[in-house]
Amino acid sequence: MPGFELFGAEERKEVNDVLETGILMRYGFDGPRKGIWKAQELEKAITETFGCQYAQLTSSGTAALTTAMVALGIGAGDEVIMPAFTFVASFEAVLSVGAIPVLVDVDDTLTLNPDAVKNAITPKTKCVMPVHMCGSMADLDALSAICHANNLILLEDACQSIGGTYKGKALGTIGHAGTFSFDFVKMITCAEGGVVMTNNKDVYTKADGYTDHGHDHLGVDRGADLHPFIGYNFRISELHAAVGLAQIKKLNIFLELQKKNNKALRAYLEQIPEVSFRRVPEGGEDSCSFLSWFLPTADQTQAVVNEMKAQGILAGNFYWFANNWHYISKWDHLKNATTLSRISAEQEAALTKLQSTVFADSDAIMSRCISTAISLVWTEEQIQEKGTKMIAVINKVLGK
Ligand SMILES: *Cc1c(COP(=O)(O)O)cnc(C)c1O
Numbered sequence: 133m134p135g136f137e138l139f140g141a142e143e144r145k146e147v148n149d150v151l152e153t154g155i156l157m158r159y160g161f162d163g164p165r166k167g168i169w170k171a172q173e174l175e176k177a178i179t180e181t182f183g184c185q186y187a188q189l190t191s192s193g194t195a196a197l198t199t200a201m202v203a204l205g206i207g208a209g210d211e212v213i214m215p216a217f218t219f220v221a222s223f224e225a226v227l228s229v230g231a232i233p234v235l236v237d238v239d240d241t242l243t244l245n246p247d248a249v250k251n252a253i254t255p256k257t258k259c260v261m262p263v264h265m266c267g268s269m270a271d272l273d274a275l276s277a278i279c280h281a282n283n284l285i286l287l288e289d290a291c292q293s294i295g296g297t298y299k300g301k302a303l304g305t306i307g308h309a310g311t312f313s314f315d316f317v318k319m320i321t322c323a324e325g326g327v328v329m330t331n332n333k334d335v336y337t338k339a340d341g342y343t344d345h346g347h348d349h350l351g352v353d354r355g356a357d358l359h360p361f362i363g364y365n366f367r368i369s370e371l372h373a374a375v376g377l378a379q380i381k382k383l384n385i386f387l388e389l390q391k392k393n394n395k396a397l398r399a400y401l402e403q404i405p406e407v408s409f410r411r412v413p414e415g416g417e418d419s420c421s422f423l424s425w426f427l428p429t430a431d432q433t434q435a436v437v438n439e440m441k442a443q444g445i446l447a448g449n450f451y452w453f454a455n456n457w458h459y460i461s462k463w464d465h466l467k468n469a470t471t472l473s474r475i476s477a478e479q480e481a482a483l484t485k486l487q488s489t490v491f492a493d494s495d496a497i498m499s500r501c502i503s504t505a506i507s508l509v510w511t512e513e514q515i516q517e518k519g520t521k522m523i524a525v526i527n528k529v530l531g532k
Contacts, residue, residue: 186336193313196326197225267421400519430499
């Protein structure tokens with residue numbers, strides 16, 4: 133997954149362009165910046181690479197989600213249906229706009245189960261937010277149909293799936309809006325950064341203003357800009373954008389290596405009939421940032437994790453079920469509504485209700501799933517060693 137593995141001369145060149153002018157901000161200073169506009173260039177590259185009409189860079193993927201929600205009109209008391217397996221940022225963003233995260237089950241795609249989404253719709257539901265976890269995607273046709281039938285917004289958290297596609301379209305460009313993260317461990321990194329993508333001009337214009345204190349960006353004099361609404365500061369800097377610009381130009385190389393290494397490792401695990409793999413919805417193409425696989429039972433999966441740990445080969449293998457950042461079972465701060473300042477009574481009630489909500493279907497999936505992160509820089513020998521050791525551990529646990 134991580135673009136930082138192939139960081140080098142290209143990134144240094146783009147950053148140096150900015151350092152030479154000394155204009156580290158993306159707006160204004162038209163003369164001294166000598167034609168260097170890295171954030172604008174990166175936004176253009178994003179629209180061209182992923183095939184969307186508009187892209188608004190932000191300071192992080194979390195900020196991109198918040199911005200997208202605000203621009204889509206999601207706010208106080210609105211319910212956002214999202215999966216119980218995701219990164220904490222997804223619900224942080226929902227809470228940040230005063231909305232209510234409604235967590236529902238995932239299926240063997242490791243993303244939203246469309247039936248669970250249907251069952252969770254109430255008169256307050258405003259948005260469905262699939263999270264395309266670990267490089268692959270939710271069943272976007274099914275979710276789009278549900279959103280269409282119920283007049284709901286589809287917002288894709290594609291932060292982890294840069295480069296994945298569904299029926300020929302880039303993930304993140306299919307819903308009313310979608311987001312990527314460019315944090316340090318994502319497919320493309322800016323160190324910190326994110327983007328809101330949309331084909332809706334109004335959503336884009338709002339995202340553009342919102343991320344810069346509500347400035348309308350219509351005049352040539354920034355100081356004279358009007359403020360059609362209240363905004364915030366979620367700007368990306370030119371230095372960060374410069375890194376991302378170098379990275380996006382190498383995306384095809386990253387994806388090629390990732391797919392090759394994923395396939396090579398998968399060939400080892402496929403030798404074990406008891407191992408099955410994450411389902412990719414029909415018409416989808418996995419970005420292959422992870423190889424996600426299942427064992428028949430939760431006990432066997434835990435035993436494999438324990439054995440990998442004992443042998444010192446657990447690094448890069450994620451057992452999300454017992455992981456503090458990614459699964460509902462460990463989100464005590466969310467379930468206890470532990471916030472630093474007061475939240476609305478409505479939000480608090482929705483969060484504490486999670487203490488008694490059962491996610492049996494998700495538990496049954498996630499307790500049997502291990503995701504192996506795919507490195508861009510593995511050699512064939514390293515993959516062979518990894519695959520052979522993994523097979524040995526699994527066979528030992530299976531008693532073979
Ligand atoms: C990384 C990530 C985010 C947030 O991105 P940051 O840039 O780290 O704020 C949001 N959602 C998912 C699924 C992520 O993996």
